[in-house]
Amino acid sequence: MNFGEYSYRLLRNVIKDKVKYFKEIEDPLKKSHLPYSLEEYVAMMILISGLVFLMFSIVMSILFYSLIGMLGIAIALLVSVVVAGIAFFVLYLWPKQNASAIKKNIENSLYYVAIYMAAMASIGLPPYRIFETIAKFKDFKEIAKICQRIVDDIHILNLETVEAIEVEAAKIPSDEFRELLVGMRSTITTGGDLGKYITEKANAALENYKNRIKSFTDSLSVYLEIYITVVIVGTIFALVMSSIMGIFGMGGAWVTQLQTFLIFVGLPVLTAAFVVMIKAASPTGG
Structure with missing residues (x-):
């Protein structure tokens, strides 16, 4: 059980009517590949913020009370509320920032990945072998991880290549790479020239x-x-x-x-x- 699952079990009744207010982070949460559902993540945000408030209120109250008396407790509670609010805000932004970092990494590598893919497709290598090969290039980081998930979907879940591409494409924060994969899926389905298609996308990625x-x-x-x-x-x-x-x-x-x-x-x-x-x-x- 991860911390998100534990938080959800603990706060299930508290958050059930509040999750709807956090729909904005559901898509970034999926695209950043964090191992939490929206419900688990909202529960985790609330629990962590509560623990931060509790910890700071105790420590700061003791410190400020020893310095300025009862007024110090009020100041300590105010500071604790602010710090807990900052913690909540940071956790709220985290999926968006994580997805943005993944997108930037993908788009920085996309041209080079597309060149490799085009070369392999031009010599007739099957699409799943192309993804398998790219997954071994750890320098491509996020794209290598995505290709590995496609390979896993094919080998472990017994999905067809086009199905695995469709599943993973929906979770990608980069529009450019998603378009490349969706186009590959269409080209494979229609029997088009995969090497030519990927070369065109590589040139477009370089211009971007x-x-x-x-x-x-x-x-x-x-x-x-x-x-x-x-x-x-x-x-x-x-x-x-x-x-x-x-x-x-x-x-x-x-x-x-x-x-x-x-x-x-x-x-x-x-x-x-x-x-x-x-x-x-x-x-x-x-």
Whole structure:
């Protein structure tokens, strides 16, 4: 029994009328291949958030009570609610983010995978052998996993190749790869030229990848301008203004503290945030 199943058994009666409010994450949940049903995942979100609230409320109440008395308990409860809310929100976004990361990985590898597939199809290799071969290329990561599931569906569940393709295509977060598989299924069914079809899709995948790189390059200049204006110039301006205030005797000791915070905390944190943002936007990052 995994944690999702345990959470569902524990909170079945609590969530039965609330699952309908979380239908938005059902599709990303399937496409991210997390081992939970929607009901199990919603129960897990609630249970984890509750445990986070309980843990933080106990620890923070003891800490704050020892510092400022009864007011500390109220503050601790408020902080615990906020932290539990953040935990719930992160869990809510997790399937979407996971599916997005899988999609990016698939689309980064798709051109190379399609070239391999086209070459194998052109020499007359059966489709299930093509998937079996691609599944062995672990460098293709998510696509290799998908191909392995297709192979397993054929060998273990005794599905026909076109049936296995249809089953797995429905769970893929990438529209490009889903279209490739659906087209392969149609080509196999109608007896068309599979090698020619995959070659055409490979060329289309390459063009899409080039367009994503160009779009990112254009966006990167905007990110750099924002970084220089907001972070670098903003920090320098704040340091200059605080120094002027210190010269005229305004602010006292907090001016030095502010400057120290900006240099050793504010600037590194904002820089790290921009690095994360650029990495997430990159077609090859995330």
